[in-house]
Amino acid sequence: MSRHFVSVEGLSKTFPAAGEDLVVFEDINIGIDKGEFVCIIGHSGCGKSTIMNVLAGLDAPSNGSVIMDGKEVSGPSLDRGVVFQNYSLLPWLTASQNVAFGVKARWPQWSKQKVLEHSHTFLEMVGLSHSLDKKPSQLSGGMRQRVSIARAFATSPKLLLLDEPFGALDALTRGIIQDELIKIWSETHQTVFMITHDVDEAILLADRILLMTNGPHAQVAESVTINLPRPRNRATIINDPNYYTIRNHLVHFLVNRSEELSGVSQADKTATQVVDPTQGPDAGSSESSQSVSTDNVATDDTEMPLKNVAL
Amino acid sequence: MLSSLTMRSALLSMVLLVVGLGIWEVLNQPPEASGAMTEYEMLMGGVEDEARVPPPSVVLAHAWSELSDPFYDAGPNDKGIGIQLAYSLYRVLTGYFAAALVAIPLGFVIGMSPLMYRALNPFIQVLRPISPLAWMPLALFIIKDSEQSAVFVIFICSIWPMLINTAFGVANVRSDWVRVAQTHELSPIKTAFLVILPAAAPTILTGMRISIGIAWLVIVAAEMLVGGTGIGYYVWNEWNNLDLSSVIFSILMIGVVGMLLDIALGMVAKLVQYEE
Numbered sequence: 129m130s131r132h133f134v135s136v137e138g139l140s141k142t143f144p145a146a147g148e149d150l151v152v153f154e155d156i157n158i159g160i161d162k163g164e165f166v167c168i169i170g171h172s173g174c175g176k177s178t179i180m181n182v183l184a185g186l187d188a189p190s191n192g193s194v195i196m197d198g199k200e201v202s203g204p205s206l207d208r209g210v211v212f213q214n215y216s217l218l219p220w221l222t223a224s225q226n227v228a229f230g231v232k233a234r235w236p237q238w239s240k241q242k243v244l245e246h247s248h249t250f251l252e253m254v255g256l257s258h259s260l261d262k263k264p265s266q267l268s269g270g271m272r273q274r275v276s277i278a279r280a281f282a283t284s285p286k287l288l289l290l291d292e293p294f295g296a297l298d299a300l301t302r303g304i305i306q307d308e309l310i311k312i313w314s315e316t317h318q319t320v321f322m323i324t325h326d327v328d329e330a331i332l333l334a335d336r337i338l339l340m341t342n343g344p345h346a347q348v349a350e351s352v353t354i355n356l357p358r359p360r361n362r363a364t365i366i367n368d369p370n371y372y373t374i375r376n377h378l379v380h381f382l383v384n385r386s387e388e389l390s391g392v393s394q395a396d397k398t399a400t401q402v403v404d405p406t407q408g409p410d411a412g413s414s415e416s417s418q419s420v421s422t423d424n425v426a427t428d429d430t431e432m433p434l435k436n437v438a439l
Numbered sequence: 440m441l442s443s444l445t446m447r448s449a450l451l452s453m454v455l456l457v458v459g460l461g462i463w464e465v466l467n468q469p470p471e472a473s474g475a476m477t478e479y480e481m482l483m484g485g486v487e488d489e490a491r492v493p494p495p496s497v498v499l500a501h502a503w504s505e506l507s508d509p510f511y512d513a514g515p516n517d518k519g520i521g522i523q524l525a526y527s528l529y530r531v532l533t534g535y536f537a538a539a540l541v542a543i544p545l546g547f548v549i550g551m552s553p554l555m556y557r558a559l560n561p562f563i564q565v566l567r568p569i570s571p572l573a574w575m576p577l578a579l580f581i582i583k584d585s586e587q588s589a590v591f592v593i594f595i596c597s598i599w600p601m602l603i604n605t606a607f608g609v610a611n612v613r614s615d616w617v618r619v620a621q622t623h624e625l626s627p628i629k630t631a632f633l634v635i636l637p638a639a640a641p642t643i644l645t646g647m648r649i650s651i652g653i654a655w656l657v658i659v660a661a662e663m664l665v666g667g668t669g670i671g672y673y674v675w676n677e678w679n680n681l682d683l684s685s686v687i688f689s690i691l692m693i694g695v696v697g698m699l700l701d702i703a704l705g706m707v708a709k710l711v712q713y714e715e
Contacts, residue, residue, distance in 0.1 A: 186618055204621040216615040220637045220713035229633070233623035265714035283623075 132159030133319060134183070134287055139192035141178050152178060153346035156192070157400060158338060160287070165313065165320045167330040168348075169378065170340030171386060176323045180291050183321060184210045197286060206234050209285030213292040215272040217264040223275045224260040227251055227282050234283040250282040251275070253315075254308050270301035274308065281312055290322035294329065303362055306332060314359060327378045331371065332360055338400075339381050342390040349389050350381065353404045370406040377405035460495045467494040493684040501684040502691070516676060518668070520689065524696055526668040530586070530661075531654045531700075534593025538650065542598045543643060546605025547631065550639070556606065563602065571596035571657050575664055585665035592661045597650035604646025608639030640711035648704040655697045670696075 140154035152175040160166050170176050181187035183194055185204040194201040196208070209230075217226045227247035231238070238246070251257060254274035264272050273293055280288055293309075294302040306329060313320065313333075324330050330337045331354055339350040356368050365371055469491070493501075509521030549556045571592045578588035612635050620630040662671025670693055677685035 184622060186621060204618075204624065206622070206624050208622070210618075210622045212615060212618070214615060216619050218616060218619065218634065218637070219715050220640075220711075229619075230623055233625060263714065 133162040133164075134158075134160040134194070134196045134321070136179070136183070136194050137192055139179065139182060139189045139194070141175055141182070141187075142190040151344050153340070153343060154191075156348055158348060160319060160321060162319055163317045165322070165333055165335045166338060167322045167324050167334035167336075168338040168340060169324060169327065169330055169382065170346065171342050171382070174340040174343040174346035174386075176340065177291060180210075180289050180321070180323055183287070184208055184289050186210075206283055207286045208289055209280035209283050209287075210289045211273075211276050211280045211291065211293045213295050215264070215269075215276045217272055217275055217279075219264050222261045222263055223251060223256060223267065223271075224248065226264070226275055227279045230279040230283045247278075247282060250278040253281070253312050254278045254305075268301075270297050270305055273297060273305060277305070277309065277312070281316060281318065284316075286319065288318045288320045290320060292323050292325065295325065302326075302329070307362060309333065310360065327375060327382070330378070331356070331374055332362060332365055337378065339378070339386070341386050345390065347389070348400045349385070350401050350403045352378065353402065355404065355406060374405045377403070463492075464494045464496060467492050490681070490683075493687065498684045498687045502688045505685075505688060515667075518673075520670075520673070520692060523668060523670045523673040523689075524692060527658050527662060527670040528696070530590050530669065531593055531651075531658050534590040535597045535651060535654050537590075538594045538597040539601055539647065542601035542646075543605050546602045546643070546646075547609050547635075549602070549606040550609025551631075551635075556610070563599070567599045567603075572660055572664065575661065579665075585667065589658070589661045589665050589669075593654045593658060596657045597654045600649040600653065601643070601646040604649070605639065605643045608642025608646075609635055611642075612638040637711070637713075641708065641713070644704065644708035644711055648701065648708060651700050651704050652697065655693075655700055659693060 136156055136158040139156040141152045142154075143150045143152065152173075156179060158166075158179075168176055168179070178187060182189045183201065185201050185208065201208070217223075218229065221229060224244070224247055227250055228243050231243045231246050235243070248257065248260065251260060254277055256271060256274055256278065259267060259271060264275070267275065273296075277293065280290075294305060297305065310333065320333075322330075322333065334354050337352045337354060338348050339352060341347045341349050352374070354374060356365060356370060356374075505520045509519045511517075511519040512522060549559055574592055574595050575588060578591045579585065582588050582591060616634050616638055617630070620634045625633060658669065659671035659674065662669035663675045666672050666675075670689060674686055674689045674693075677683075677689065
């Protein structure tokens with residue numbers, strides 16, 4: 129486990145309740161490698177946000193631990209940048225000041241000039257060089273989220289946590305910002321852990337998608353490797369022969385199996401299954417399997433037991 | 440449209456003012472002297488056998504003469520309106536800023552710590568509804584100085600709105616913003632100054648605005664009690680002199696200064712206001 133850049137080990141969260149305690153999720157094991165983009169998908173109430181808060185150090189798990197870069201996560205840190213769903217910009221500061229807020233916290237010894245230049249570089253990356261001096265209230269939702277993303281990237285965290293960053297945006301804006309996120313990510317190669325509800329978004333962005341069963345007693349049931357070639361593009365990715373194989377697999381999981389699996393016995397639950405939908409039995413059921421080439425073989429190197437999943 | 444609304448409202452205000460003053464003027468005319476005055480009437484200064492409220496023309500004439508020399512000082516009982524107001528303002532601002540110095544940090548502590556909130560809340564709830572003037576005898580006894588007792592009364596009446604609003608503002612800072620501070624590893628001091636203070640500033644300023652209003656209300660009553668100087672003393676002194684035009688004039692001045700104080704605080708509040 130420890131050879132992953134980030135490893136989440138045996139994580140569980142229990143809320144005390146009258147009668148029996150409420151176990152939101154239990155025995156979550158996740159490994160994230162450096163430079164990897166991992167998305168996590170699950171229904172509401174499976175504890176995704178709690179996992180993210182534990183990773184951020186904002187919440188403490190009931191059991192288990194998170195180790196990043198050889199050190200246990202015990203509180204919030206600048207090493208882990210967070211982009212919240214509701215942007216969390218400070219409304220009394222301008223866009224530029226909001227990013228500079230992060231930069232100053234990261235490098236307190238920097239001169240004002242350097243902080244400003246660095247902040248502006250990242251605001252330019254997200255296409256906001258014309259709105260540096262606007263307050264968040266003067267910006268649209270999409271622009272606010274861009275500022276928030278710029279702030280997170282500007283502090284160069286070792287791990288970037290995105291909590292449904294595009295959840296509150298309309299579809300068109302969402303697409304544009306996804307493109308921007310891909311652009312920045314391919315320039316910086318941040319390690320990213322992202323929560324999303326959007327299957328297409330996850331396929332577009334992720335190297336790997338973690339699928340969670342429904343809570344309570346939620347689990348990470350599968351780790352789906354996305355082998356679609358990069359750079360990916362929103363417009364052309366759907367033409368990839370494997371796109372719908374992966375998509376169908378994910379949707380099938382979310383619609384049917386996330387519920388079924390939430391009831392399986394303790395013994396079966398503990399292992400996350402590594403899946404590449406473009407390989408194995410379920411791929412055979414799809415036309416697109418004809419075009420699967422050997423270079424699409426899953427190279428996921430988690431230590432978890434590799435099984436073929438029959439769907 | 441807006442300018443025409445402004446124009447029309449200004450016009451209406453003027454009409455109301457003129458009508459109001461007109462009615463007041465007409466109702467308070469001295470009766471016509473019917474025939475020659477008797478020797479007694481001449482000695483008494485006229486035919487009126489009954490004191491009446493001076494009409495606005497008399498008040499305005501008096502106001503003009505007072506305002507054209509506001510800072511004259513002709514002894515303890517005869518000082519210009521400017522001097523009297525300056526004394527009152529000095530007391531109000533001293534007590535008010537002393538209260539801010541205590542209330543804002545204490546409000547911060549109460550707002551940040553549920554323990555302190557629960558521990559101090561009973562005291563606040565009992566002390567807050569006490570009329571500030573009720574403290575006066577105790578203040579006079581302990582402080583042994585009427586001037587400082589008045590300042591103390593201002594202090595004690597301005598502290599509550601500021602304290603409660605600061606605590607409320609600090610306690611209700613959006614948790615997202617606190618999380619931003621946490622994920623950026625800000626120290627508690629930096630979090631307080633860079634995140635919580637600006638976030639709570641509009642609420643704190645609302646408390647400060649309520650406080651200055653209350654302080655200005657209370658100073659008049661306090662000065663009526665302690666005497667010597669100040670606008671409250673001036674009102675009472677002119678009542679004792681049976682100079683009603685001075686009383687009405689000073690009432691108007693109290694209103695004008697109170698309005699100016701509120702406008703000043705309103706402008707400061709605008710500076711720290713933010714839109715979410």
